[in-house]
Amino acid sequence: MAEVSNKQVILKHYVTGFPKESDMELRTLTLKLEVPPGSKAVLVKNLYLSCDPYMRDRMSKPHDSYVPSFTPGSPIVGYGVAKVVDSDNPNFKKGDLVWGMTGWEEYTIITDTQAKALFKIEHTDVPLSYYTGLLGMPGMTAYVGFYEVCSPKKGDTVYVSAASGAVGQLVGQLAKLFGCYVVGSAGTNQKVDLLKNKFGFDEAFNYKEEQDLDAALKKFFPDGIDIYFENVGGKMLDAVLLNMKLHGRIAACGMISQYNLEKPEGVHNSFCLITKRIRMQGFLVFDYYHLYPQYLDMILPHIKKGMVTYVEDVAEGLESAPAALIGLFSGRNVGKQVVTISHQ
Structure with missing residues (x-):
């Protein structure tokens, strides 16, 4: 299996006060487009990343919080929409579209444990990016x-x-x-x-x-x-x-x-x-994700009838992700901040 380059956004160090773009950096590694047999892991190609205010808490050094801090030197982690490239997990197959926690990188290997928190995308007659926001x-x-x-x-x-x-x-x-x-x-x-x-x-x-x-x-x-x-x-x-x-x-x-x-x-x-x-x-x-099917049943008809609308602020390319995240804290975004990594 050939290796591909995998661009990533990593956190350089823990942050105090207002975060800056320079607290993050881009790097490129290589990756084999396959998962180890028996690992039950899923390899995904990331399509859209979500910038959310709670991510600021994860940039601080470990403290008493409901989400763990990021690891300096490793890719930032957040909600995203992705396509399965390879899978050793019985719940996911190549070509499946999913949303959930993924890395700020072009490709992410999601472990068996992490895959339990992925949601499979069944409704594709709405914008896929909505699964970082309105439908996520x-x-x-x-x-x-x-x-x-x-x-x-x-x-x-x-x-x-x-x-x-x-x-x-x-x-x-x-x-x-x-x-x-x-x-x-x-x-x-x-x-x-x-x-x-x-x-x-x-x-x-x-x-x-x-x-x-x-x-x-x-x-x-x-x-x-x-x-x-x-x-x-x-x-x-x-x-x-x-x-x-x-x-x-x-x-x-x-x-x-x-x-x-x-x-x-x-x-x-x-x-x-x-x-x-x-x-x-x-x-x-x-604490409420068990209600997600109920939420979809309620919201999808409203979207399709035009009774609910949604505004996204879309940044193009992984290299634009640090600025997009920092912009949340000065209100620079208009609507839901999304970063497009790939159009599939």
């Missing part, structure tokens, strides 16, 4: 966060921060389909326009243009917020707590404003959790 981990995150954690009721008032991102854009659309009043915030006027005109949010605002977040929220939610889908943390969470209704629900999905701070900001209005009897629940999508 971010889509599932929006679905379980809204329906399972927030316990929505028709007519609820819903606020989504980082609303144009991979998860937020879908949360808003699900809430609208459910019959809620939905407001989102984002960091540019272009994104605010997307929220209102593409995703159907009732209102949206640019948080960077608001001097007083408490006042901004009071303007859009004069009677208070029933559901807050939390993607930001820090000052935003503090302002939201002042504006929650009695028995409000907060789904704590992410806190991107805190990921690069060496000392996270404190939350000063937490007493509101008691006085307003607010339920604030953190959640991880891994």
